Amino acid sequence: MMDIARIAQNVEAREFAGMGSLKLIAPAKVNLYLNVKGLREDGYHEVSTIMHTLMLHDVLRMKLVPGTGEPVQLTSRSYEGLEPLDVDPQHNIVTKAIVKLAEAFGRELGETETVRVHLEKHIPAQAGLGGGSSDAAAALLGAAILWQESVLDPRIEQVAATLGADVAFFLKGGCAQYDGIGEHFVRSLKITNDFVVIVKPEGGVSTAAAYKKLDENPQPLDAALVKTAEEEAYAMHVPLLNNMAEAGEELNTGVKTVREWLQEQPGVCNAMMSGSGSAVFAVCESFDAAARVSSSAQAKGWWSRTTTFGPFKATMTTNR
Ligand SMILES: C[C@](O)(CO)[C@H](O)COP(=O)(O)OP(=O)(O)OC[C@H]1O[C@@H](n2ccc(N)nc2=O)[C@H](O)[C@@H]1O
Ligand SMILES: Nc1ncnc2c1ncn2[C@@H]1O[C@H](COP(=O)(O)OP(=O)(O)OP(=O)(O)O)[C@@H](O)[C@H]1O
Known part of the structure; x- marks a missing residue:
């Protein structure tokens, strides 16, 4: 293979x-x-x-x-x-x-x-x-x-x-x-173009395994925060919530290490595991802050990229 x-x-x-x-x-x-x-x-x-x-x-x-x-x-x-x-x-x-x-x-x-x-x-x-x-x-x-x-x-x-x-x-x-x-x-929802750093620890998380792990220990979210998320019209104001995060952190302990590290970095507004993991994304206050955090993450041996939120769907583009 x-x-x-x-x-x-x-x-x-x-x-x-x-x-x-x-x-x-x-x-x-x-x-x-x-x-x-x-x-x-x-x-x-x-x-x-x-x-x-x-x-x-x-x-x-x-x-x-x-x-x-x-x-x-x-x-x-x-x-x-x-x-x-x-x-x-x-x-x-x-x-x-x-x-x-x-x-x-x-x-x-x-x-x-x-x-x-x-x-x-x-x-x-x-x-x-x-x-x-x-x-x-x-x-x-x-x-x-x-x-x-x-x-x-x-x-x-x-x-x-x-x-x-x-x-x-x-x-x-x-x-x-x-x-x-x-x-x-x-x-x-109305999109945002905030700066984002993605950091992935070594190893992934299988989506099926993350769902299974969550079943063993269900994690209901706070009802008031759920209401805010479900009614918010602007992406930038959606509270970051993921009730699969604990399952992901249990299946790959690197996820927790990365999330805690990101939350301490200057210029990071908030950080959370995406979907079933193992990547963690951090919303940053500026491009400079995002670039600094991403370089520091790479220096620690993690895969990391600076990017922004975007408007795109899967789409055809100019063939160059
Ligand atoms: C974790 C998320 O990325 C959140 O956006 C998605 O729910 C995953 O979506 P996906 O990767 O397209 O998932 P699929 O390829 O459809 O499913 C992979 C496996 O995840 C589990 N699965 C997926 C979606 C869902 N709503 N319930 C599930 O239990 C199932 O065991 C399934 O066999
Ligand atoms: N084109 C592809 N790109 C990436 N993985 C693929 C592809 N086709 C099949 N796979 C298989 O799917 C698995 C999951 O990859 P994928 O990138 O979709 O995961 P993911 O980021 O967890 O996605 P999601 O957020 O939808 O759960 C891979 O480990 C790989 O075996």
């Missing part, structure tokens, strides 16, 4: 220059508010959450090539100190997304045409930053565009919902509240 990942790293994006190729961006997200509620019969949990996209993003390059026998040929390269993906190309959520959308559109893949994709990873995996989900949303849009279908076709949203709870959000982006299992849009 790792050999495939290494071979994939040698493939250059240059192959995707020129006509007929698409470039898409797949932004990361953080959860400003995550309230995990009861366990449903299907094993998923009811949640209410407010997510905000970041300027930090992965890049997907896509094109159609004559059929190679494979429905999708996916290569990937990880940047900025990230490990290669721990998943082989046919199990990558990008491949799954394209294959499922082809089925929904009644398109045969493999014999006459193959979708070739190069994925540039900048978002760490198992971090609660939604990297895989955002890649999947971008792949759905890219495939629809390559097949000359409307990006507003309802089958895109339908397939998104079958891929993972977070995928639907990345088709909308910005700041929005979702409920159900996290796939059901409730409302948009």
